[in-house]
Amino acid sequence: MSGKALLDQFGSLEDPRQSWKVLYPLAEILLCVLCATMAGADDFVEIE
Template identity: 50%
Template sequence: MSEAPLIDSFAEIEDSRCARNTLYPIDEILLLAICGAISGADDFVALEEPEGIEARLAQGISALRARDSFP
């Protein structure tokens, strides 16, 4: 099985939003939502908290590694 970036998985998702109301591409929004969920954010406001998504994502990955004993 070949590995592809996660964002490429969203290529076939149709964006039904009105073009004039679209500031960010749907694939980027979905990627941010997934990273937020992994990091423990439960809404979009949590992604804007002072510690930022990078720190929350690192904490989430560390917790997953500890739980599943990944190297």
């Protein structure tokens, strides 16, 4: 599955954050977390 396809899938999720606090789209954050997890990141510090 391509990155674009994953972004499309994540894009269908509802974003519960307050819109004025959003710096990055939820789909992009989720894709980064998925990639970092697949690369062996175990916690927030490693993902950051």
